Amino acid sequence: MDNDHYVCTGCALLCDDIDVGLEDGKVAKVHTACRKGFAFMKGCSNPLGCMVNGKRADMDSAIREAADILRSAERPLIFGHANSSSAAQKKAIGIARKINGYIDDTSSFCQGPMVEAILEGKLKTCTLDDVRHKADVIVYWGADPANSHPRHMSRYSYFPRGKERQRGWEEDRTAICIDVRKSDTAEICGENGLYQIPVKGDVEFMDALVSALSGKIPKTSYDFDKKRLLELANILKKAKFGVIFAGLGMVYALDDREPLYRLMDKLNSVSNFHLIPMAGHYNMRGFNQNLFEETGYINRVKFSGAEILHGPEYSVVEALRQKTVDAALVIGADPLTSLPRSVVRYLEEIPLIAIDPCQTLTSVKAKVTIPCALVGVESGGTAVRMDGVEIGLKQIVETDRLSDEEVMTRISEAL
Structure with a gap:
């Protein structure tokens, strides 16, 4: 086993704690990586x-x-x-x-709008290390990291015991999933943690949340439990360090970013919230x-x-x-x-x-x-x-390429 740790380039988490075993100058064993990272680091089946x-x-x-x-x-x-x-x-x-x-x-044709808004200073963001150590309220919006980024929840967001979140997910973190379906991530968040909305219902849900955060009765054209919306607003208000992980479900539901700006501005007037786009590659x-x-x-x-x-x-x-x-x-x-x-x-x-x-x-x-x-x-x-x-990123094996x-x-x- 190689004593060095390597970085997995299987997805945009770039996990930096990967151990590999080499045989005949090739990667034969991969430890710590998820199933996607393992397949990626073993190399091409058809070079x-x-x-x-x-x-x-x-x-x-x-x-x-x-x-x-x-x-x-x-x-x-x-x-x-x-x-x-x-x-x-x-x-x-x-x-x-x-x-x-x-x-x-x-x-x-994917996460560009979110990254652009962050680089232009229009959306407040943070690092994954901040999330691991500080986040107490985590929102997966239109995202399913349990499948898209298999180590996301275990290494960075929900399950880790961070410096300021020593009691971990059992007591120190609240996970919320806002999605059009009950995804594997929603299963982890639990029945009370899933807020299921209709396809393209994100804008109305954002505006309803803004109303709830402002102390008003939220309204949506679709039948959504107003009591649950007010309860969600209360959870978000109490966050000491909140983060929204924006998935493609959110990106594709927004014709423009103004509803998201309104929500983030409101959240940061009553709480402390950040956004990280769930980039894939x-x-x-x-x-x-x-x-x-x-x-x-x-x-x-x-x-x-x-x-x-x-x-x-x-x-x-x-x-x-x-x-x-x-x-x-x-x-x-x-x-x-x-x-x-x-x-x-x-x-x-x-x-x-x-x-x-x-x-x-x-x-x-x-x-x-x-x-x-x-x-x-x-x-x-x-x-x-x-x-x-x-x-x-470090080279692991020699190649003539x-x-x-x-x-x-x-x-x-x-x-």
């Missing part, structure tokens, strides 16, 4: 090969072909990044600027922060000389739907799996470059595939946890 036009190629040829595709394109897209190291993300931003390209990531938050520092935007950017354009028309979804891009480089993502077929079909019609440690549906359709090392296992670097904390940063550096040099 990606270096290919050009469906034929085996050496790395130099693949790099040259990728650079030629990007150089020849009038409106190239660079997409992905959520499963890439921060250094590779910065290189990708530099390439997009150099080629006047579009650049976007998975946050443009291990470095989505890192890309958002890196692009924000470079451009003032977290995603959906188009470089045009010295000008930086931003808007929904520059998102990966709209760019593919409207067929406004004519080449694409995908790194650390698999859009042909994660996006609707009607949208991503266009990727098969344009020159496509895929950079990944593993074979994916996207790489199968790519004109050029370039394998890279698995970050956090075969290469090191840094990533940003879902709460905005930067975490260092280039890191994702090295691949992006070589493509940039070849342009």
Whole structure:
């Protein structure tokens, strides 16, 4: 057993207490990690090969072909990044600027609105370590960490005994689940901890909570027990350190963020509440922060000389739907799996470059595939946890594969 602890890049929790056992230079045993982390750290079952036009190629040829595709394109897209190291993300931003390209990531159709509000200072946030040590009221809103982030509740939120929460979940913490269904997380929160709302009922529930927190009788168009709403408001008011974990259920229910702003403002006028987006991929938050520092935007950017354009028309979804891009480089993502077929079909019609440690549906359709090392296992670097904390990643095993940063550096040099 290796004496060092490693960081798991299986999700955005970036758990840093992982033990591994090596055999023949490969990860053979993984201890402490959850089922998702275990599978991730064991590596690819189908490693990606270096290919050009469906034929085996050496790395130099693949790099040259990728650079030629990007150089020849009038409106190239660079997409992905959520499963890439921060250094590779910065290189990708530099390439997009150099080629006047579009650049976007998975946050443009998931947690982007929440991360953007936090980076712009519109939502109060905290760290997962603050939650572990201080939080007494925890709200999982449209989130199911029991399945999406299996160690979330045990390591950071509900179950740990923190410095100020020595008596743990039995006496020191209250867990609440607001969701459209009785999820596994809701089961843990208990029958009294679940506030089940109808699909797209989040805005009304937020406004009803604001009324209840203001001492008014809450109203909703759907039949919800007003007494339970008032009881919930009372719990939230008494919180010494509260946190809302915002899941995709909340994100997709909000057409704009104003109802959430109203709720958070009210909560912080009567109590002390924070919000953390439940980012999924291990470095989505890192890309958002890196692009924000470079451009003032977290995603959906188009470089045009010295000008930086931003808007929904520059998102990966709209760019593919409207067929406004004519080449694409995908790194650390698999859009042909994660996006609707009607949208991503266009990727098969344009020159496509895929950079990944593993074979994916996207790489199968790519004109050029370039394998890279698995970050956090075969290469090191840094990533940003879902709460905005930067975490260092150590290499565990040796590999002859280039890191994702090295691949992006070589493509940039070849342009």
